[in-house]
Amino acid sequence: MAITDSAPPALAARDPERAERLRYRLYSLAIVAVIIAAWEIAPRAGLVSPIILPAFSQVAAALWSLVQTDFFLRHFSVTLTEILVGFVLGTAIGLMLGTALAVWPTAKRIAYPFVVGFQAIPKIVFAPLFIAWFGFGQSSKVVMAVVISFFPVLINTMVGLESVPDDARKLMRSLKATPMQTFRKVSLPHALPVIFAGVKAALTFAVIGAIVGEFVGASEGLGYLVELYNHQLRIDRVFAVVVVLAFIGAGGYFLLEWLDRKLIFWRSDDNR
Amino acid sequence: MTMTASIPMRGRGATPRPAGLGAPIVTAKGLSKTFKLGGSDVVALRDVDLEIRKGEFIAFVGPSGCGKSTFLNMVAGLLPASGGVAHVNGQPVTEPSRQVGFMFQTPVLLPWRTVEKNVLMPAEVFGLKEADIRDKARAVIDAVGLGAFVDAYPRQLSGGMQQRVALARVLTYEPDVLLMDEPFGALDEFTREAMNLELMRITQAAGITVLFVTHNITEAVFMSDRVVVMTPRPGKVSGIVDIDLERPRTIDTMQKQSFSDLIFKVRGILGNTHGDH
Ligand SMILES: Nc1ncnc2c1ncn2[C@@H]1O[C@H](COP(=O)(O)OP(=O)(O)OP(=O)(O)O)[C@@H](O)[C@H]1O
Numbered sequence: 001m002a003i004t005d006s007a008p009p010a011l012a013a014r015d016p017e018r019a020e021r022l023r024y025r026l027y028s029l030a031i032v033a034v035i036i037a038a039w040e041i042a043p044r045a046g047l048v049s050p051i052i053l054p055a056f057s058q059v060a061a062a063l064w065s066l067v068q069t070d071f072f073l074r075h076f077s078v079t080l081t082e083i084l085v086g087f088v089l090g091t092a093i094g095l096m097l098g099t100a101l102a103v104w105p106t107a108k109r110i111a112y113p114f115v116v117g118f119q120a121i122p123k124i125v126f127a128p129l130f131i132a133w134f135g136f137g138q139s140s141k142v143v144m145a146v147v148i149s150f151f152p153v154l155i156n157t158m159v160g161l162e163s164v165p166d167d168a169r170k171l172m173r174s175l176k177a178t179p180m181q182t183f184r185k186v187s188l189p190h191a192l193p194v195i196f197a198g199v200k201a202a203l204t205f206a207v208i209g210a211i212v213g214e215f216v217g218a219s220e221g222l223g224y225l226v227e228l229y230n231h232q233l234r235i236d237r238v239f240a241v242v243v244v245l246a247f248i249g250a251g252g253y254f255l256l257e258w259l260d261r262k263l264i265f266w267r268s269d270d271n272r
Numbered sequence: 273m274t275m276t277a278s279i280p281m282r283g284r285g286a287t288p289r290p291a292g293l294g295a296p297i298v299t300a301k302g303l304s305k306t307f308k309l310g311g312s313d314v315v316a317l318r319d320v321d322l323e324i325r326k327g328e329f330i331a332f333v334g335p336s337g338c339g340k341s342t343f344l345n346m347v348a349g350l351l352p353a354s355g356g357v358a359h360v361n362g363q364p365v366t367e368p369s370r371q372v373g374f375m376f377q378t379p380v381l382l383p384w385r386t387v388e389k390n391v392l393m394p395a396e397v398f399g400l401k402e403a404d405i406r407d408k409a410r411a412v413i414d415a416v417g418l419g420a421f422v423d424a425y426p427r428q429l430s431g432g433m434q435q436r437v438a439l440a441r442v443l444t445y446e447p448d449v450l451l452m453d454e455p456f457g458a459l460d461e462f463t464r465e466a467m468n469l470e471l472m473r474i475t476q477a478a479g480i481t482v483l484f485v486t487h488n489i490t491e492a493v494f495m496s497d498r499v500v501v502m503t504p505r506p507g508k509v510s511g512i513v514d515i516d517l518e519r520p521r522t523i524d525t526m527q528k529q530s531f532s533d534l535i536f537k538v539r540g541i542l543g544n545t546h547g548d549h
């Protein structure tokens with residue numbers, strides 16, 4: 001009487017899907033091509049001053065010569081370190097605080113108003129303060145990156161852990177599961193997609209934090225370079241550094257995206 | 273293909289289950305529940321007395337809000353009673369127990385686990401070794417007709433198949449009592465019928481006592497030994513209908529005059545207590 005005893009649905013047969021993905025990738029590439037073309041033509045045709053927007057080829061040349069210098073690599077690694085340390089610490093702190101607030105109602109009751117209040121502060125105002133507290137070096141930038149990047153992780157961790165469906169909690173209760181078992185087997189995996197969205201945001205924020213910190217006061221790093229070249233009116237180099245920053249951000253983001261897909265394999269494509 | 277795979281349950285035979293033969297396994301005495309809602313009290317359940325015998329299949333019907341879920345939750349130990357007491361296997365219910373399995377309207381599967389891993393989840397919670405329970409899990413998955421899907425993920429299954437997984441999950445840990453709160457409410461008519469037959473067959477073979485809440489009177493009469501009709505505000509038992517239809521029951525059972533008569537009888541009690549049925 002079974003109505004179901006056939007082979008599991010094939011997961012292959014995704015060719016149309018693949019073709020579609022390819023098509024959208026082509027669209028994106030086309031848009032990139034158009035932007036680059038406009039960027040090249042506008043300054044050359046005199047539509048904008050090259051002081052304001054140097055042509056794409058000039059920026060590319062500046063980038064090419066920059067990346068071959070040792071001093072650029074030094075500034076690059078300074079900023080990259082600030083971003084990564086800030087991101088990792090911020091994510092870890094966000095995960096811990098978010099989990100604590102989610103699993104411990106008393107903690108939430110006490111701390112949540114402060115969390116919300118803290119969120120309302122534009123954290124960038126702390127940058128001069130952090131320079132005063134932690135000095136001109138990398139640590140003040142790391143602190144800045146941590147302070148603005150932990151927040152999305154905290155909120156998403158808390159919300160994700162709290163959004164476990166009532167029936168799932170009830171099921172675990174009916175099995176007499178310990179809070180730890182419920183957390184590990186149900187809450188955490190359930191929250192993972194939401195947490196990951198927060199982690200991705202944290203990366204972007206860590207980049208912002210490190211650069212803002214360098215703007216406010218630094219003697220090295222990519223943010224410092226942007227300031228320096230801006231003063232020297234070497235706008236092509238300013239853009240070159242911006243491109244590098246974009247690559248750092250995008251590279252990290254795609255790495256996380258890849259990890260996301262690996263880790264949260266059960267998420268169907270239509271609700272990501 | 274038929275679901276004849278026998279489920280090796282703890283030594284309970286496939287004895288037919290005429291009501292009144294087994295020993296009482298679930299009892300409620302003066303069971304009451306009052307919820308505090310804002311400042312006022314909502315009496316969800318008042319003085320319910322009930323005695324359910326081992327191996328019995330009991331359905332609960334009644335209008336929305338008459339306390340059916342509340343009753344099941346109290347028997348499951350998920351909700352403390354405000355008055356009275358429920359006993360399972362002679363023990364007063366104070367907390368959830370492995371002897372009592374619960375199944376909801378939604379399958380509540382973990383989407384990151386395969387069918388088999390979902391079915392094995394309770395065993396993990398109980399601290400059993402996977403190797404010891406694996407064969408049992410396979411047998412139950414076969415019995416609910418999902419033998420070919422052990423490695424599938426929930427999103428690859430239809431709603432009915434997901435509910436079968438939920439059934440396999442609860443059957444695998446061999447509860448004495450199975451509490452089901454509108455488990456097939458979200459299924460289409462055909463799937464529901466198939467599930468009714470399978471549920472009857474499996475629980476009867478294993479001698480499991482079932483408390484089954486539903487809004488579907490046909491389903492209630494078809495599967496049960498007794499149908500408990502409840503009334504709302506305050507929720508209480510307004511009548512119990514003995515379903516003396518022969519077992520095993522098949523789709524043909526539904527053609528019988530006695531079947532329609534019983535449905536009428538249940539409807540009658542429902543209709544007496546309030547207007548909208
Ligand atoms: N947690 C709660 N807090 C306050 N009132 C509640 C709570 N749970 C249930 N009630 C009330 O208790 C009464 C019975 O609810 P219950 O869920 O047991 O009804 P039900 O018979 O299962 O209804 P349905 O058929 O719609 O599932 C309802 O009036 C409901 O509003």
Ligand SMILES: [Mg+2]
Binds near residue numbers: 340341342453
């Ligand atoms: Mg209910």
